[in-house]
Amino acid sequence: MPTGLTQDAGWEIGVSKTLPLPVDAVWEFVVSPEGVARWLGEGTRLPTGKGEPYETEDGIAGEVRSYRPGDRVRLTYGTTTLQVAVSASGDKTVLRFHQEHLAGSAERERQRAHWKAVLAEIVQALGVD
DSSP, X not given: OOTTEETXXXXXXXXXXXXXXXXXXXXXXXXXXHHHHHHTOTTOOOOXXXXXXXXXXXXXXXXXXXXXXXTEEEEEETTEEEEEEEEEEXXXXXXXXXXXXXXSHHHHHHHHHHHHHHHHHHHHHHTOO
């Protein structure tokens, strides 16, 4: 099976970055209006209740599948599923973006570049390397 193709979730991509900050600080930023603007787009409100809808200014619509404060948010993102998660790694935090049900290898590569750029923006906004 090609890299990124799974039996259950089809084509998927995951990118992560370890940050020298506590989990709470990273989580609070990621779900803040400033943080959400970085990964869902300016002006997008991130709902927190299961089944609650959202729509980005780019026209991507979806709904929350699960929202576990301080841990992860899972939502539909157009025809895909997106998860943003934080986890402790010693005194640091791993921030992960994982997207499933992509259309194919080309979309996987586009989304890999997209989420890497998003991570870079978040790292810059947090003032860490």
